[in-house]
Amino acid sequence: MDLMIDVKKEKGYTLISVNGEIDLYNAKELKDRVGYVCDDSPDGGDLIIDFKDVDYIDSTGLGIMIGIKRRIAESNGGLVLVLHSDRINKLFDITGLKNIFTITRSVDDAVAALKKG
Amino acid sequence: MDLMIDVKKEKGYTLISVNGEIDLYNAKELKDRVGYVCDDSPDGGDLIIDFKDVDYIDSTGLGIMIGIKRRIAESNGGLVLVLHSDRINKLFDITGLKNIFTITRSVDDAVAALKKG
Amino acid sequence: MSRSTKNSLVEVRIPKKPEFLRVVRLLVSGYASRWPISIDEVENIKVAVSEACNTAIQDSCEEECEEQIAIKCWHEGNQLVFEIKDKSHKGKSQDDIGELHEERGLGMLLIKTLMDEVDSKFGPNKGAKITMKKNLRSA
């Protein structure tokens, strides 16, 4: 099961859906793909990253999410993560990353969160 | 995932449903459970073994099926195996066991096969 | 052993006990999935390696056996290679070994049918080594 990354430009935001296990092996791939999206987006472009079928993420993956957050904040964009599984939520919780990110359980909620700002 | 074996007495036959991986570790458990059913059944009692969620069977498991077949034949009973997955069908195929057993794809077909004799 | 082989070598040792067979199957199918190979072929490898371990466990283990089975997986040319080795047949004679070989007929039949190349060595007081290869899809 390799990482599958799907990018969709929607009205007002870009939706990146991720499937697979995010680890040291493929975290760079995720970083690069999201990087391209940021390069292509205007300043202030919003991003939703949907951890659709991600059942594993390691510290490398978490580290990359921090980098993405920083980059988007610099360009005044918004970032919302959609975490479906309890496991992944737990990992964001115990690392304290829950307090840094806006996290929702569904894409609809993520869109709503972006609108609120 | 340990082996799960469920036994149901129906009108005219006993239905044994199996879930899990059948290997050297637990094949004896399957042998014993089916053995008890045979002990309890009248001569000529029919048996359907439904490999419901079996996605793995090894030579030990196949060997035990041969033993069960022999035992039921001795008491003039009928035996039908319900094999759902292509994988398991393939293993019965390449070992030649397909020619020894009556095999169907559903329990309904198995009941029909028993009626035909 | 060549550099490319060493770069792909995964080794696992388990006690000679059937409760660890599932762990081997998980490892082996995870390993094989890394290469260009169909899911069906991965399943074939899983069955074959597990059968080879069965042989090792059934031929030589007593209740409180402290021996291990060593499984090696590596990539060589356009093939995946799996080697299953165990140390001793606890003093079994050449005749006993022949007999064992017969008994294990179904297992060996599966191994030979499911893999592309199989080589097995059994020796009195020596242990056994089964080496099996599976061709990969050419790129």
Place this chain on the structure above:
Amino acid sequence: MSRSTKNSLVEVRIPKKPEFLRVVRLLVSGYASRWPISIDEVENIKVAVSEACNTAIQDSCEEECEEQIAIKCWHEGNQLVFEIKDKSHKGKSQDDIGELHEERGLGMLLIKTLMDEVDSKFGPNKGAKITMKKNLRSA
């Protein structure tokens, strides 16, 4: 090593390359599942062992590295023990090691939070060994 420990010992060696991490996770979760333990705890072990392997891979591997990581799993008392060992920090000094330790903060944090006992040793030119334990449900 006691007899009961040896009876449960599973060892695996992989090349120091990230593509084999998934294989380790499969093995470790399959191994842990054999004992009385919740699915959530099995997942915790999976993350912790994988993070320890990350450390080994990131700290010391060059492109064509031929070194291996050795992972041992065993049962001891009422605990499962996982030991992750790698041989060399390729001439890194004590200072470098300290720095590495910092960088790996998130990984070590996960390991320490998810496991019940953790002991780690890093040494210049020596390699690293992380030993971690998880309590089992009492019967």
